[in-house]
Amino acid sequence: MTNQDEHKAGIGGMINPRRYGIERVAYLLMRLSGLGLLAYFIGHIYETSTILKGQVGWNEFLELTQTNAGHAILAIVIAMCVFHTVNGIRVMLGHGGVGVGKPARPDYPYIPASQNIRHKIGIYSAIILAAIAMMYGLAVMFGE
Amino acid sequence: MVESIEFDLIICGSGLAGLRAAIEAAKKNPKIKIGIVSKLQVMRSHSVSAEGGTAAVLFEDEGDTIESHIYDTVKGSDFLADQDVAEKLCVEMPKEIYQLDHWGMPWSRRKDGRIGQRNFGGYSFPRATYASDKVGFFLMQTLYDTCQKYENIEYLNEWFATSIIHDGRRFMGITAIELSTGNFYAIKGKALIIATGGAGRLYSFSTYALSSTPDGLDMAFRAGMALKDMEFVQFHPTGILPSGILITEGARGEGGYLLNNKGERFMKKYAAEKMELAPRDIVSRSMMTEMSEGRGFKHETGADCMKLDLRHLGDEKIKEKLGGIREISIKFSGLDPSQELLDVRPVAHYMMGGIHTDIDGATELQGVWAAGEAACNSVHGSNRLGANSTSECIVWGKITGNLAVEYIEKGIPPTPWPHHLVAAEEKRIYDGIFRGNGDVNPYEIRQELTDTMNDKAYVFRNEKTMVEGLKKIRQLKNETWKHVDDQAKEYNTNFSNVMELDSMFRVAEIVLIGAINRKESRGAHARTDYPKRDDSNFLHHTLAYYDPKEPIMKTHPVTITKYQPVERKY
Amino acid sequence: MRESIIMKIHYGTALAAVALVAVHILMRLTQGFAESLEYDSVIANYKFIPYAGMLEIILILLSIHGFNGLRVILLELKQGRTYEKAVSYGCVVAMIALIAYGSRTIIMVNTGMT
Amino acid sequence: MAQTSLAEENASIPLSSSQSITLRIARYNPEHDSAKKFMEFNVPYEKWTTVLEAILEVKKHFDHSVAVRYSCRQATCGSCGMIINGKPRLACFTKISELNSNVITVEPMNNFPIIRDLAVKFERLFDTHHKVKPYLIRDDTEITTNTKEFLQSPEELEQYIQFSNCIKCGLCNSACPTMATDSSFVGPQALAQAYRYVADSRDKGKDDRLKIIDDSHGIWRCHFAGSCSQVCPKGVDPAMGIQLLRGYMLGFRS
Ligand SMILES: Cc1cc2nc3c(=O)[nH]c(=O)nc-3n(C[C@H](O)[C@H](O)[C@H](O)COP(=O)(O)OP(=O)(O)OC[C@H]3O[C@@H](n4cnc5c(N)ncnc54)[C@H](O)[C@@H]3O)c2cc1C
Ligand code: HEM
């Protein structure tokens, strides 16, 4: 069966962060930051390998990254890293059943206990911490 | 030629009765191929709407007795119940409650861990076994989920059965339309259990699911089986306005009051002892009397109604025991039962009548059983007690499932498949209904038909209105309404709606003729022109047989074992 | 391998990495970001066996975590036996390649083969 | 379009109602049409009118051929899930007045193949539900003796009753981001049911079920996005059930 036949929402539906609140935004950011970090990580391994080319090679490469664009990318990487880490810890706790609420008879109007304030705070802190870290990183890099 | 598929046992209808039968059959013989044919997706059957409870004697150690359950049932029936059948129900039921528990039914519990029961109308002991106020839903879930254990059950979701094929003596198969493709099939089988439920959508103000139409009954009727006691239609006292959705009797079982516009619990005038927990026929009549004597309320839709007061139960108790109706009243009527009075009015709720069967659910055609609301084994007589119907579905689901397998195991001599009957049915459907022309909107006709039933054969009836009603229905039937606009094959609900309408005429006619013929008041059948019960002339069941022109009406004796009819007082 | 084991590894590598990556980044910051990146200081770091060991562990942990994460995303994007096999093996191969490539740097610098 | 040709029938609707909305219905029959298209109808409504009633009104008076699944009209059968103004909801449990919009768009649920118009195929949901063994697992002789209940305290009941409310409407599966691309994922509906039975004090099938959902398209494909719980009309909270279930697998709970 093709995608069309199955009427799946597809990638657009998967990433659409607008309909289902902050949890869905966190889900999307987690994915993007994970992929971003992986990309950076691969790059980083390559980057560091230039050290084998001796001081000249290393400095050449370093120069490439020590540009404004390079700094900006690094700042984003810092943000991704902080968000991914903090949110990752939240997600891991959640996956283990921590802080997702206790089963109880639901009363109308139904408010899902798993979509609770603890996890929302976790998500917002991840975002805020990421922003702070990014700012700090920018300050350090551009401050010199 | 019409394509065909084959099962050993065909179960038509997947409500409580159908699923219970399937489990029993599947368990008894894992080699038997079972097909559940349902015009809905199997688990979506109307039974999910049952709310209040399932009657059974569980606490003999605390003073309940089977005997008392039997007597309550018989007395509730206004002595039209077959007493041996009532006995069977009450004796079998406790085991079934435990069996359901062992299959995972989330019965509400007492502090000591035992299964909880609540008070219900017409009983002398609180014996409605409950699961919050969603008993039907949870029962359906338990049975559907338990069916998943058995690999020999096949689900024909959304297959609309249209006719029963037989050779005049013995069952051979059915014909059905697969809705998703629109294909017409013959389904061959050795035995059939009809569990197509009630037909409460004959009435426009009804607690039933929109799918509860008489097509299953009509199918049996056209195949030559009798419909029994169709004039007895139960009106539940508390349908909420404007939707007609049920507010369970459990609301009164937990202590709710019915009030008139003077703020009185008017039931004290009509049933001093049981008050709001008198049987439904009595409460509904009392409400209608209050309204007609000017002590009712007017709902903003213009309908007359009475008030149901649950406020004194308190928010917590309502949430715990009546969560479903709390949801319903807040959502559909905008009223929180812990704060406000609910607007309620008697509403079509149950058909005591159905396909004529014996005590074991066997119909007059060899190889065909009927169970659940579609069947009339006369356990409820002229008025069913609340909570006795889910019980009936479970007990006769089990009995018929068992007997059908025994019948199949004995072996059935092969007979040539009657292709001509299938072809004739195909012609009836496709030439008569699908391609039939006319320019009257069938949906409007359906509305008129159900409004007519509501007007002319409601809680109180009389000769004049019913004769008018019958005339109107025959007139509607003769209009050129037969047209299906939608000519696509796939998921053609226009077509199935028209098929349903087609069956409604025949069954509505039987309800009215039976009611006109019964010149007495008994149970749910209350006639203003014959207000008294008349045991010397009418202590019998009504049977209706198919005839292309007009149904042939007969009578059938009532089985009385221990309890002689006396006047009913509550 | 059972999915639960893979995912336990996924979470485990993440947790272990939190601490180590923190150390790794802090090293950059405590030494002053720019200075820490000077050739000599980097070489010195690599020669310091415990630090080089830590880098190697981070490399392994994050490669496993990262490529498993990628595998998860790819598995969810599209289904089919061959596709899923390709994704799984592809990720393992990429992971091994990255570890090998990174380890080469660490070992060669550490043993002074530059 | 349809509503012009049937304009006179329109007049026969009881016009007690003062207000009306535009109902946009997605029409698509995969056997005949190349693409989904919308038809618009002007439908009168009262404050209690539900979207399902509005659709049936269209079916009755404007266009008999709208394909839609419905039965109980009281949010217990799970038939009428669809996307209403962008979100998966039950048509019979969504009042027009609460949508605060003059235009109401109804589309078939995502992540379910379309049969026609608003009706979708449920086979996969039924299969995944079947797969998690949704019944009490215990010794057969214990199950078939029927002389006594398995005792269960109200507190033990509370551990699973919430998950028992699932009406198999599929809204959760329609909202879940994993389901949007993964056609093999068991999905929140079935996972919540796996938890429902695992959490039942009468059940002994925990290990059995954990094994079933421990698969490359099993429970691990849930990322706690929570959309399932946000759309569930019955308060089931599948997201909670799934995480608690995973708690067993990660050794957080036993
Ligand atoms: C709102 C409400 C609340 C109730 N509450 C209680 C209660 O608390 N306690 C109690 O004891 N009783 C109660 N009842 C009564 C009880 O719910 C019903 O009598 C019972 O559920 C009927 O079950 P059934 O198995 O006979 O049929 P149903 O559940 O009605 O199922 C009928 C089945 O037949 C199928 N079908 C019909 N026609 C066809 C066809 N042509 N082709 C194929 N399939 C077809 C349908 O798809 C469906 O699966 C209540 C009833 C209502 C309306
Ligand atoms: C060091 C702290 C880190 C923590 C605590 C952490 C935690 C997690 C967790 C819990 C997940 C699972 C998310 C889910 O299933 O919903 C995850 C996914 C992922 N991680 Fe990390 N991670 C960390 C670092 C990294 C790094 C450095 C990379 C890059 C190499 C990375 C790449 C990924 C990827 C690609 C995914 C898959 C994304 C997804 O499925 O949503 N992670 N991480």
Ligand code: SF4
């Ligand atoms: S969990 Fe909720 S949304 Fe999902 S199928 Fe069940 S009732 Fe519907």
Ligand code: F3S
């Ligand atoms: S939306 Fe999907 S990702 Fe998990 S929490 Fe619900 S199943």
Ligand code: FES
């Ligand atoms: S019609 Fe039953 S859930 Fe909406």
